[in-house]
Amino acid sequence: MxxxxxxxxxxxxxxxxxxxxxxxxxxxxxxxxxxxxxxxxxxxxxxxxxxxxxxxxxxxxxxxxxFDIINELQEKYNSQNILPAITQNAIDGYGAKREFIPRPIDPEKPILDKCAFPKMNVKEMQGPMFDDLQSVGGLHYFCQLIYQHLAKPSIIKERVPLILENFIKTGVNKDTEVICWHDECYGLYTSYCQRNNLEVPFKPVHIFEYVYNYLKDHESDIKKLNLKAAYQRNCSNRYVPKTDEILDSICELIGIERVARKFDRENGICCAAPFAPRGRKNLVRKTQNDNVQDMVDHGAEVCIFNCPMCKDTLERKVTAKGIKSYFISDLARLALGEKLEY
Known part of the structure; x- marks a missing residue:
C-alpha cells in the first residue's frame, strides 16, 4: 500500500x-x-x-x-468518468464462469502459468522450451491487474485471494516454481501481494528468467540472430523493473541489439489500449504512432513484446512498418534452431 x-x-x-x-x-x-x-x-x-x-x-x-493511492481514490470518486457498462463488461468478461476443478500437479516440478492466454498464445507456448512443462491457465488463474487500468482496484482485492487459493488446491508448495507468462502475473505475485499482505503459496519465476536459464542450458545450440530489436515495455513491468536486466542478458546471448530508443527503459510508454475505454480516444492514435515511429527511426527490425495485450494492440501497426513482432521466447526458440509456424 x-x-x-x-x-x-x-x-x-x-x-x-x-x-x-x-x-x-x-x-x-x-x-x-x-x-x-x-x-x-x-x-x-x-x-x-x-x-x-x-x-x-x-x-x-x-x-x-x-499509484496505489491514486488508483483507490480514482475508484472512490470515479475520477476517470468511465462508463459503468464498460467497467461491468470487463468485470464480467474476465470473471471465471465455471466451478473450479483443480488439475493436480507435481509440486517438485516447474509449472507454466498461462494466465488467461492458453488459447490466445497457444503457438507461443509450444516447442522444446515449453513442451515438458506442466501448466495451469484460464480465468481461474487470471492475475486481475487489468482492473487498475479501469480504476477498479476493489475487484483485484476481491479476486486475488481466490486465485491464490486455486493454486493451493492444485497442490503447490512454497518451493514450487511457477513460471509467469507475462509481467502482470509476476508483478501480482512479487509486488502487489506483498503490498497488500497476501501470502504467495509458491515461488514465482519471471518468464525472462526461465528463458535465460533455458538458453544457458542449451548455449552450444545457439546461433546468433544478429537483429536489431525495439522492446515494448509494458505497464506492469514498472512493478518489477529489475527484470529488464535479464532481458538484456537474453538479447546478448542470442545476438539481439536492443536499440536505444526514446520510449524504452524508464521512459517506456503504454500501448494505449486502455485509453479509449476511458474516453481518451484522441490520445490513442498519437501515442501509438509516436511509439511505432520511434522504433522505425532507430532501425528496429523486430519488436519484442512481453504483454499479450500490448502485442495484440500494436502488432498490426508494427507489421505495417516492416517490423516483425515476437515474444522474447519466440526469438530464443529461433536462435536455438526451431522453425516457428506463425
Whole structure:
C-alpha cells in the first residue's frame, strides 16, 4: 500500500515530475497536488489527468507506491468518468464462469502459468522450451491487474485471494516454481501481494528468467540472430523493473541489439489500449504512432513484446512498418534452431 512517510522530505517529486502525461509548472506545484493525494482530496488533478500506466511507482525513489493511492481514490470518486457498462463488461468478461476443478500437479516440478492466454498464445507456448512443462491457465488463474487500468482496484482485492487459493488446491508448495507468462502475473505475485499482505503459496519465476536459464542450458545450440530489436515495455513491468536486466542478458546471448530508443527503459510508454475505454480516444492514435515511429527511426527490425495485450494492440501497426513482432521466447526458440509456424 501507499507509504506517505517520505513525501514531505522528498525534494524531487519524481513520481509526478517524470510523468509522461501530466505537466507541472514546478516542483512546488507537483508537491501541492501530492499533498492533495495524501489528504484524499477529490479535487486533486492527478486523479483526473492520470493515464493509469503505473510509471509513478517506478519513478518514486522511496518505493512508496503512489499509484496505489491514486488508483483507490480514482475508484472512490470515479475520477476517470468511465462508463459503468464498460467497467461491468470487463468485470464480467474476465470473471471465471465455471466451478473450479483443480488439475493436480507435481509440486517438485516447474509449472507454466498461462494466465488467461492458453488459447490466445497457444503457438507461443509450444516447442522444446515449453513442451515438458506442466501448466495451469484460464480465468481461474487470471492475475486481475487489468482492473487498475479501469480504476477498479476493489475487484483485484476481491479476486486475488481466490486465485491464490486455486493454486493451493492444485497442490503447490512454497518451493514450487511457477513460471509467469507475462509481467502482470509476476508483478501480482512479487509486488502487489506483498503490498497488500497476501501470502504467495509458491515461488514465482519471471518468464525472462526461465528463458535465460533455458538458453544457458542449451548455449552450444545457439546461433546468433544478429537483429536489431525495439522492446515494448509494458505497464506492469514498472512493478518489477529489475527484470529488464535479464532481458538484456537474453538479447546478448542470442545476438539481439536492443536499440536505444526514446520510449524504452524508464521512459517506456503504454500501448494505449486502455485509453479509449476511458474516453481518451484522441490520445490513442498519437501515442501509438509516436511509439511505432520511434522504433522505425532507430532501425528496429523486430519488436519484442512481453504483454499479450500490448502485442495484440500494436502488432498490426508494427507489421505495417516492416517490423516483425515476437515474444522474447519466440526469438530464443529461433536462435536455438526451431522453425516457428506463425
Amino acid at each position: 501507499f507509504d506517505k512517510s517520505h513525501c514531505k522530505e522528498c525534494t524531487t517529486v519524481a513520481c509526478m515530475m517524470k510523468c509522461q502525461w501530466i505537466n507541472f509548472e514546478s516542483i512546488d506545484a507537483a508537491k501541492k497536488e501530492v499533498a492533495k493525494l495524501i489528504n484524499e482530496d477529490e479535487d486533486c488533478r492527478i486523479l483526473k489527468d492520470c493515464m493509469l500506466c503505473f510509471s509513478c511507482d517506478e519513478y518514486c525513489p522511496y518505493n512508496s507506491h503512489p
